[in-house]
Amino acid sequence: MRSKFLSLILGIVLLTGACAPRTSAPRALTVLAAASLTDSFAELGRLFESQHPGVTVAFNFGGSQQLAQQLDQGAPADVFASANQKYMDAAIASGRVADGASVIFASNRLVAIFPKDNPAGVAALQDLAKPGLKLDLADKSVPVGQYSLDFLDKAIQDPAFDADFKDRVLANVVSYETDVKAVVTKVSLGEADAGIVYVTDYQIAAEKLGYLDIPDALNSIAVYPIAPIADGKNADLAKAFVALVLSPEGQAILTKYGFIAAAP
Numbered sequence: 001m002r003s004k005f006l007s008l009i010l011g012i013v014l015l016t017g018a019c020a021p022r023t024s025a026p027r028a029l030t031v032l033a034a035a036s037l038t039d040s041f042a043e044l045g046r047l048f049e050s051q052h053p054g055v056t057v058a059f060n061f062g063g064s065q066q067l068a069q070q071l072d073q074g075a076p077a078d079v080f081a082s083a084n085q086k087y088m089d090a091a092i093a094s095g096r097v098a099d100g101a102s103v104i105f106a107s108n109r110l111v112a113i114f115p116k117d118n119p120a121g122v123a124a125l126q127d128l129a130k131p132g133l134k135l136d137l138a139d140k141s142v143p144v145g146q147y148s149l150d151f152l153d154k155a156i157q158d159p160a161f162d163a164d165f166k167d168r169v170l171a172n173v174v175s176y177e178t179d180v181k182a183v184v185t186k187v188s189l190g191e192a193d194a195g196i197v198y199v200t201d202y203q204i205a206a207e208k209l210g211y212l213d214i215p216d217a218l219n220s221i222a223v224y225p226i227a228p229i230a231d232g233k234n235a236d237l238a239k240a241f242v243a244l245v246l247s248p249e250g251q252a253i254l255t256k257y258g259f260i261a262a263a264p
Helices: 002-019 035-051 064-072 085-093 125-129 143-155 165-171 180-188 199-204 235-246 248-256
Strands: 027-034 055-062 079-081 103-108 110-115 135-138 173-177 194-198 209-213 222-228
Touching: 027 035, 027 064, 027 235, 035 055, 035 180, 035 199, 035 235, 035 248, 055 064, 064 079, 064 085, 079 235, 085 222, 103 235, 103 248, 110 143, 110 180, 110 199, 125 165, 135 143, 135 180, 143 165, 143 194, 143 222, 165 173, 173 180, 180 194, 180 199, 180 209, 194 199, 199 209, 222 235, 235 248
Parallel strands: 027 055, 027 079, 135 173, 135 194
Antiparallel strands: 079 222, 103 222, 110 194, 110 209
């Protein structure tokens, strides 16, 4: 009798365990993204987590060149978002991103920035060449740094600028940074009189900065590709994150931060 009773209790326990709802094990999605995406992707990450209970989005923000190098060296990741096609192509060449897997999800443009109190009296783009002005730029290995050099090359072809404008501007450079956020920080703190960044980065720090628009003819439109990592451990989540970025809701978040939405 006792053995039958114990068998009954054991059966109930096993049945209860079998019927209990199963909870998914926590998962982490690792996203490598260009520094200029820090604020917009942080919001997208929070939205993604709310849509996928138990999932944490872990971001690694930095210069696109640094992130591409990390991928080439085998760094674990699930998604890569670059500030230009060059470094996405590098990830494809290294085999970390499948050929044809990347898609453009946003665009950006350049502005010149200066501290709110504008101690150097920057009032026009030509003032970037003023003797003694302290200019901070991103290194040319960083997408925004190369775009800044492209602006200078275009400017010296424009009659509104002197032929030696580029040389005089580069003579004013006091530091070359490894990502665009570093330029924003130094100019915001008054450690430099001016810098060239993306309009999205200016918007984030607008209370501390003034800006000068760079005309379309002299500007460079930065395109941002995104792709899942071919050997990532969370292919389903990577696909879902890319889909969120491309969705109307994701594009609205990017636009809020000043990005140009991807063409439909």
